[in-house]
Amino acid sequence: MNKQAKRIHRNKRPQENFTGQHLLHSPKTIKRMLAVAGLKPNDTVVDIGAGKGGLTFPLAAQAGKVIAVEIDATFSQLLRNKVLASESSNVSIVQADIRTFRLPTSPFSVVANIPFSITTPILEKLLGAEGKAMQKAVLIVEKGAAKRFTGEAPRDTRLLMWKMFFIFKLDSVIPRTHFAPPPRVDAALISITRRQEPLIPMQEAKRFRAFAAYVLSAPQLVVGEALRGLFTAAQLKRVLPEAGLSRENTAQEITLEQWGTLFHAMLKHVPSYRWPR
Ligand SMILES: C[S@@+](CC[C@H](N)C(=O)[O-])C[C@H]1O[C@@H](n2cnc3c(N)ncnc32)[C@H](O)[C@@H]1O
Numbered sequence: 001m002n003k004q005a006k007r008i009h010r011n012k013r014p015q016e017n018f019t020g021q022h023l024l025h026s027p028k029t030i031k032r033m034l035a036v037a038g039l040k041p042n043d044t045v046v047d048i049g050a051g052k053g054g055l056t057f058p059l060a061a062q063a064g065k066v067i068a069v070e071i072d073a074t075f076s077q078l079l080r081n082k083v084l085a086s087e088s089s090n091v092s093i094v095q096a097d098i099r100t101f102r103l104p105t106s107p108f109s110v111v112a113n114i115p116f117s118i119t120t121p122i123l124e125k126l127l128g129a130e131g132k133a134m135q136k137a138v139l140i141v142e143k144g145a146a147k148r149f150t151g152e153a154p155r156d157t158r159l160l161m162w163k164m165f166f167i168f169k170l171d172s173v174i175p176r177t178h179f180a181p182p183p184r185v186d187a188a189l190i191s192i193t194r195r196q197e198p199l200i201p202m203q204e205a206k207r208f209r210a211f212a213a214y215v216l217s218a219p220q221l222v223v224g225e226a227l228r229g230l231f232t233a234a235q236l237k238r239v240l241p242e243a244g245l246s247r248e249n250t251a252q253e254i255t256l257e258q259w260g261t262l263f264h265a266m267l268k269h270v271p272s273y274r275w276p277r
Pocket of ligand 1: 018019020021022023024025048049050051052053054055069070071072075096097098099112113114115116118
């Protein structure tokens with residue numbers, strides 16, 4: 001190694017912990033997660049990234065069945081030993097990468113302190129087609145991500161699409177000191193609950209996202225203008241009041257319910273060859 005390489009090597013920051021092994025050691029936070037989850041004795045719950053079982057065993061005391069998915073071989077073995085030593089016959093340990101694990105096909109919930117670095121792939125999995133049996137997720141995520149997911153009127157079309165099917169709520173901020181070792185950022189507890197009545201049909205998710213991208217391509221544009229390429233002037237006169245919008249509202253002000261109404265209006269009134277793709 002030459003001098004310069006040596007200097008770079010010495011100055012390098014400690015390697016980022018991509019497996020996010022920040023174990024939760026706060027009984028208060030665990031209790032709060034259980035309260036938000038509101039599990040019933042017959043429920044199936046998936047613990048993503050079970051670690052040493054800080055959440056797994058409290059979950060097993062409340063749910064019918066717990067599936068604990070953990071990528072780390074040492075943690076998985078430790079969990080198996082804990083299951084053998086305990087009375088928790090309702091816990092299955094699966095050593096796997098959550099990204100390739102097959103989700104249950106009958107109704108289930110998720111309660112987990114997930115590795116922050118794969119938050120998006122986890123949400124894509126849970127909230128997409130594979131997660132069609134997922135009823136509710138109670139998750140610890142990075143605080144910044146939690147604020148973004150639970151903010152009003154998102155401009156991110158994927159998040160907007162998810163919100164047609166799920167209600168996102170910020171529960172509480174969790175200080176980094178509740179984890180060992182503490183992560184570099186604070187965390188937050190969120191819940192994601194499947195809507196009883198989705199705002200748009202499930203099979204239209206992709207089409208909705210294209211519609212949202214079209215309308216939000218200029219978020220500060222007033223809706224009358226943003227929708228002019230799709231609806232005729234006469235249609236807009238009826239559609240906007242139906243959605244509770246005035247011409248002066250901007251595209252970024254459209255609420256979730258209004259998105260649903262506008263999308264339904266497009267399906268009903270606009271010929272399909274003009275739908276955004
Ligand atoms: C933030 S820790 C949570 C551990 C435990 N649930 C707790 O709260 O104490 C995240 C856990 O996810 C595991 N993990 C990381 N990447 C994973 C993946 N792709 N699939 C499954 N588990 C993963 C880590 O090994 C770690 O145990």
